[in-house]
Amino acid sequence: MSDERIKVNIIGAGLAGCEAAFRLSKRGYKVRLYDGKPYVKTPAHSSNDYGELVCSNSLKSDALNTASGLLKEELRLLGCELISIADSVRVPAGSALAVDREKFSALITKKLEEDENIEIISKVFDDWDTDEYTIIATGPLTLDALADSIAKKLGDGLHFYDAAAPIIDGSTIDYSCAFTADRYGKGDGDYVNCPMNRDEYEIFYNALVSAECAVLHEFEKSDVFEGCMPVEVMAKRGKETLLFGPLRPVGFFDENGKRHYAVVQLRRENTEGSAYNIVGFQTNLKFPEQQRVFRCIPALKNAEFLRYGVMHRNTFINAPKCINKHFQCLNYPKTFIAGQLSGVEGYVESIMSGLIAADALIACVENRPMPVLPTDTICGALCAYLETPSDDFQPMNANFGLLPPPEKRIKDKSEKKTYLSQKSLESLKKAIF
């Protein structure tokens, strides 16, 4: 039974905040939904409507053999309002779920305004009251004063930009051109090393320095690259610069005791070794270019990318230190942090976090155990990722590397993804029906 007397504050009427508002309202909760709009907007927002898609109008693939397709299907099963709205305003885009962005936000806004349980209030928050039930969902461009308060209250730093190296599917590394070892034989052989001879390095280098970069927004230009140089920028400083940086070959020798010309290192992303990041390869290359260029590394010629490298303005918390898998703050149990700010990455992932946070908050108010989705579902796996201890937490999108690998070996990649998808949906149905 919901407690009608409790009003929930949601700060930020973006994708996560709007989904959370609908969810709470459906369960009979009164919601005060706050946003700076229409008077104060972030540099990426331009519409007066809520649930604005700030860039692409695509919610990515709807195909079930993709992680983003699976995520949306799970959300449909969970009764997600924003995916249902997206389905109703979709535009033809092959297998992708693309929407008419204006109709999408206009419909969200209309439904919010018509909802008797939801009061929309235009207000910029600089701080919040930790004694009131609150979901903070102010997004990757959270306005400065609130960002400062979050940083102070959570006490474990807040990141203001994302500089991440690509993550690849561990089963697609070509081990005939790679070996596991640590530099100078120290350690437990945790790294996978991808050596290159001079000719191979030349091919890789030329592809890298001539590759096309993603265009930065005006508001990102000054601060994004501070403290973390993209691999392509480092390469442009000189042909040998990388050989003294992330590709340095020292401490590794071939079977004849000779040093390799260059060595790219891969580091495990998870204990199963199903996902690896390319060490020191923070990059701002366009996604197709990352695939083309990094596949010039012989051991990565068939690499499947689970997540591409990104460098952009992105405000996010150090999730494993600040929240649990229910998006609840560890220090302030009445505060939940959802959306891109929580460390998920992407439109649909943000929507998912709003839904899960709202369900968890309701359970918290009603003094019930919080619902836990199985970790072989993509929603459950992404939530679990957020509380997995990490020295270098990076935001994450939905990808098959988060799921436990199949119990049996499935060679065909598409078959493997379809299998994981089906298993995930079955598991979710069992958990909720």
Ligand SMILES: Cc1cc2nc3c(=O)[nH]c(=O)nc-3n(C[C@H](O)[C@H](O)[C@H](O)COP(=O)(O)OP(=O)(O)OC[C@H]3O[C@@H](n4cnc5c(N)ncnc54)[C@H](O)[C@@H]3O)c2cc1C
């Ligand atoms: C420039 C840019 C482009 C992106 N492009 C894509 C893309 O193409 N595809 C994709 O999947 N993901 C993209 N993302 C990432 C992410 O998925 C989106 O930013 C997504 O909208 C995040 O959802 P959210 O609910 O966390 O925040 P948002 O949707 O950004 O909503 C946050 C809301 O909070 C409000 N707000 C902020 N601060 C305050 C405050 N102090 N007080 C009150 N209100 C406040 C804002 O006005 C806004 O309405 C992009 C991000 C950026 C920054």
